[in-house]
Amino acid sequence: MAEAEAFLRLTKLTKQFGKFTAVNGVDLDIREGEFFTIVGPSGSGKTTLLRMLAGLERPSAGDVYLRGQRITDVPANRRPSCMVFQSLALFHHRTVGQNIEFSLKMRGVSRSARKERAMELLDMLQLPVEYYAKNVTKCSGGERQRVALARALASDPEILFFDEPLSAIDYRLRKLLEVELKDLHRATGKTFMYITHSLEEAMVMSDRIGIMREGQIIQIGTPNDIYTRPQSRFVSQFMGEVNVVAVTASGDKLEAPEHGTSLASPSERPSGFERGHLVIRPESIRFLREAGEAENRMMGVLYNEYALGSRVQYHVRVGEEMFTVEKLREQAYWGELNDEVTIGWDAKDSVLVAD
């Protein structure tokens, strides 16, 4: 990608706190208008990274460029970006309207112009007009999220940063807000940078995802890429339970030493692959009847089953390991617990990772 095309570029961005390195030489290019999410466990450095981009932390080393201009030293109040905080950080001593207008007030915009813009945003975020004079503490959780969004959008920033704003909300509301956020992104066309520890959440909303671990970004790709072609066990296990089998290369095939069998290998292999793991997603496995066909098969005992709404999850004990199988309800297993079962999958539905 040519230099001129990168909208937001990070080069070797680093942050150290004493001896501890929170962010370790991160390089990243963000495109204009995309919804980019950084996913990582707590302590991976994603919050620190975001804060450096917002201007709330000074990098120890490295740079940030916006449209080719170096903004590394520009303080937060002069960057064309706004952040939505984890706690929302709404001014609880002010009304909804005053919160939304805040950035405009700081810029010296006139009272009437501010009010007009606030009304515009209330409408865009589907908040009733009467809320303008309402104290923020009287709003519900979902409403406060929207006020926080409106506040961040008021000054028409080029980039919006989101610091895990949905992590403290209950499931139902979160699902609703995820969809609303994605719609908002489409409506405004702005660049959104989001961080979360939930890959599931990221998949719903993002154009691209970056997986972060211990201060570094270890994989970047579209949600589909991350899901179907993880490059490490760490990434593959982010989405919940996957089946992981230790394998070694053996010509065209794979040896699974712990199961004493040989398995068909997917055509794509990490170059120079000698040993690693084979990752198979639960929904790629099926139960085989006597005459069923699959490239790879394992025999085991059905240990337990879990109803997940439209799907059913099974745990099958194979040797020392537990395999997870997930099927739609229409394709549920026909037998009973403690049955001896044969499960199988096709090699093309599995992924090899080198670690």
Place this chain on the structure above:
Amino acid sequence: MKTPCWMKWLVGSWTAFLVLFLYVPIICVIMASFSKSRFFKFPYSDFTTKWYDKTFASPAVEGFLSNSLQIGGVVAGFAIVLGFLGALAFVRYDWKGQKIYQKMILLPIFFPQAVLGLALLLWFTYVGIIPNWWTAVLAHLVWIVPIVILVISIQMYGFDASMEEAAYDLGAKRWQVYWEVTLPVLAPGVISGGLWGFLLSWGNFPLSAFTTGADSTLPEWIFGKMVGSYTPMIPAIGSLIIAAVAVLTFGGFFALILMRRRHAR
């Protein structure tokens, strides 16, 4: 575990008894101020307010009163500023030495006041300062500022600092952050800190006794009279002090409740 009803009643009555216990002497003082006779005898039947008239007319009392007010006011002012800054250092920033600072700054509270007063007297004389109401201000501050720091810190602990970051991120300059966010939210805490400062200074005796020099305060005057000969002017002044404290604390209390309502957390 539900606390049994009888235990709640027991605890409640005991607490009520303690509250009453605390107010008995106050009531006695107020009663004594209305007795006509020059000597105290309980119960009495002749009521009068003449002792109050005498008090209001007395120029000596006026002098002591103005000293007390002056010292109290100045102490409150300094206590607010020093207390606010000190509380910021106490609660925030996670800086090196903070733990030591926290313990150290509270030491003056855990110290016998009379000894501190005498030590300060010695110190002032050593440095060549003649005690006056300014030295009393300093003496009061030494003890009062740590308390005000505590009062404000307790409020500050509940303050979401990301509000300030949000304001900054939204384009506010540093001073605007203080003006728009920090001060308005912390105002109740700071004001109550100032109120504490004034009231504690106003009623203080052990420190004032040694550091005011010629500018004696009301509590000093009362003490002198108490160990001397009795006159009902003592309870009269005592009652006025009680009244002033009651007005200030009630007023402050209700003002703070109102402010809390408006800024509902």
Place this chain on the structure above:
Amino acid sequence: MSDASHSLDERPTRPPPPVIAPPGLVRRVAQWFRQPGVLNALPVLVLFVTGFGAPLIIVMEFSFLPSRTFGYHGTWTLENFERIFSETFYISYLWSFGMAALTVAILLVVCYPAAYGMAKLFGKWSIIVTFLFLMPMFVSENVRLFGWFLFHLPRSGVLAGIIREVFGAEDIGTLLYTPTSIIFGLVYVYLPFVLFPMTLGIAMIPKDLVESARDLGASRFQIFREIEIPIAMPGILVGGLLSFVLAVGAISESKVLGGMSVITIANEIQHEFTYAQNWPMGSALATIMIGVVAVIVTFVMGRLDLDALLGRK
């Protein structure tokens, strides 16, 4: 380019963090100084040094000078300290520390139920109760002790008067001018100083801890001993320490209520400074007091977690 995932060749190894040279000593001190915490603490620290640190040092220095010195320099001597222990001064110490200890013991017992109520039982009423306890504290202790004086006055006092009217009994004697009245006065004045920290301490006891202990079969007393006291200990310690230290330095109670039947150490010090005009002696008396208080305070404070007590999450 960065669209497709990074080439499968790049394994996620960890490059060493860039080397940033640590600054020199002077730089480090300056950097420490510029921390916002330090800058904000500076005014208070100046007050602390000039109003607390310096006077105490002067007092300690003075205690080594020969008696009756008024200049600030002289040959150092231990004669003041010798006198303290050979003459009757040490009796005042015993009285003061003893009475203070007794006061604290009484207050710990008396205040616990009320503190428990304020922290756990009274709910919305707690604020009003707090306020009621707080208000008298702002009235000068002299005025309040004087009220007790009027109360306890033999024959013409409030108590005597009530007993006379109700029971017809005359002249039952009085508490005044005895050591008991001093203890009474100390308990009265320092009650709030024990009550409030104790309330904070008890407020730290999580409700579900008590409930689960109950569930596991503990009796009320066992819960009290094993759970409530240990968890509330910081508050209890602070309250006990504060009232002890202040009571040791009490100066008014013995004069107003006790009629100087007991001479507290604070009275002695004051006497030496004023009537006896013996500053070095007064300083020596004060120094010992400061020493003992310092040891006790350091010991207790060193074991406290202030953040937890004050509510920092």
